[in-house]
Amino acid sequence: MARFCPLASGSSGNSTYISSGASAVIIDAGISYKAIAERVAAAGGDINKISGVAVTHTHSDHISSIKALLQKTHAPLFASRQTAEYLIAKNLIPSVTDCIITDSDTATFGDIELVRFNTSHDAAGSCGYRVNTKSGSCAVCTDLGIVTDEVRNAISGINTVLLEFNHDIDMLRRGPYPPHLKIRILSDLGHLSNSLAAAEVAGLLNSGVKQIICGHISRQNNTPDLAVAAARIAAEAVGAKANMDFLLSAARVGMSEVSVF
Numbered sequence: 001m002a003r004f005c006p007l008a009s010g011s012s013g014n015s016t017y018i019s020s021g022a023s024a025v026i027i028d029a030g031i032s033y034k035a036i037a038e039r040v041a042a043a044g045g046d047i048n049k050i051s052g053v054a055v056t057h058t059h060s061d062h063i064s065s066i067k068a069l070l071q072k073t074h075a076p077l078f079a080s081r082q083t084a085e086y087l088i089a090k091n092l093i094p095s096v097t098d099c100i101i102t103d104s105d106t107a108t109f110g111d112i113e114l115v116r117f118n119t120s121h122d123a124a125g126s127c128g129y130r131v132n133t134k135s136g137s138c139a140v141c142t143d144l145g146i147v148t149d150e151v152r153n154a155i156s157g158i159n160t161v162l163l164e165f166n167h168d169i170d171m172l173r174r175g176p177y178p179p180h181l182k183i184r185i186l187s188d189l190g191h192l193s194n195s196l197a198a199a200e201v202a203g204l205l206n207s208g209v210k211q212i213i214c215g216h217i218s219r220q221n222n223t224p225d226l227a228v229a230a231a232r233i234a235a236e237a238v239g240a241k242a243n244m245d246f247l248l249s250a251a252r253v254g255m256s257e258v259s260v261f
Contacts, residue, residue: 026052027056080126160210219253228250
């Protein structure tokens with residue numbers, strides 16, 4: 001049995017906990033170490049038994065407590081070469097970190113295999129992760145402006161995907177953000193809108209995905225209800241009913257529910 005739990009998802013901080021058997025990994029550390037530890041415990045885990053830590057990219061809402069997490073858990077780090085080089089340059093990798101894996105797209109931590117895939121975002125080495133376990137697979141796929149074939153192949157046929165539904169385009173365009181920030185968010189190196197993410201739903205369901213969690217939802221430019229509605233409408237267009245044929249939910253700014261597969 002594997003467990004998947006977004007500990008936080010959104011522009012104020014991101015972190016995801018995944019466990020399988022005696023192994024567990026944390027992807028991203030964009031909230032405090034204390035919050036990560038408390039939420040891992042609430043998800044049924046133990047922060048002192050983390051097998052590995054992975055980082056998707058170098059924006060602060062994904063790495064703000066990475067040094068503390070690595071320091072306290074002594075867990076190895078998995079990241080792209082560009083991400084690791086940035087963390088090293090910023091002195092965010094403590095000396096107690098035993099292993100920095102940057103040359104391979106795959107790393108194994110006990111019963112868990114992490115497969116890194118590239119994402120289109122304005123951070124060098126930005127990526128998502130497919131997580132393979134003995135009981136199935138899941139993925140963290142946020143912070144990307146477009147969905148490429150590499151991304152589609154990586155998240156095809158898995159049990160659970162945390163997929164970015166960042167913004168409603170109309171809310172963003174009418175909202176208070178300055179023009180340069182709106183342009184950045186809407187670009188191919190920005191964030192997925194509800195409509196772009198929803199366009200992937202039919203393919204995900206046809207591939208066998210059983211659960212879609214809408215993630216990285218903007219507080220200013222979206223709502224969980226709008227994100228979930230976009231996904232539900234896309235599913236209904238191909239004859240699938242949410243929470244009957246597949247599970248559909250929105251990740252929270254705080255800890256979300258634990259998914260088991």
